[in-house]
Amino acid sequence: NAGVTQTPKFQVLKTGQSMTLQCAQDMNHNSMYWYRQDPGMGLRLIYYSASEGTTDKGEVPNGYNVSRLNKREFSLRLESAAPSQTSVYFCASSGSGTTQYFGAGTRLSVL
């Protein structure tokens, strides 16, 4: 009964390095989302995928790319990490309703 699984849990990068955050859900949900959580700012939507094969920008997409690999998996890529991308990243999914189910998060530090 995994729900939404994110990997890795922690990551430290140097400025300019690239990495991909992985997210998978086993609830057969159509929609998936990537958020970042920063102190005092709540969660802000980076990208989302309303259904398999589609992706759209959210509120803060600059510096990120996404891939909806299949219905289960939605990855977030940082091509050239910057210190401003230091944050906690959450993946979420939702089915036919509006309730979203969240992963445990990835804590990313960019030095």
Added chain:
Amino acid sequence: AQRVTQPEKLLSVFKGAPVELKCNYSYSGSPELFWYVQYSRQRLQLLLRHISRESIKGFTADLNKGETSFHLKKPFAQEEDSAMYYCALSGMDSSYKLIFGSGTRLLVRP
């Protein structure tokens, strides 16, 4: 503009005291409103949604369209209620994406 405002960063109360976490929103339409909670070292999870009109863990929230508010209330706070609380809205389009407030940390002291 679509926005969710939670004016309090931190709310500290004693055990047994009433709690009200404030949430105001702006949205041109009829959104769905939610409260999500994040306990220490746990993932974000849904607490309640206005459509359900239910009480979860003693918490209730009433949508006031005139005041565009969705305040979260509990008559008697417990120590285990200490957590980060986020108000969120969904615009009911097909993406079901959420707009979150900045969150309120509730600290219930013994």
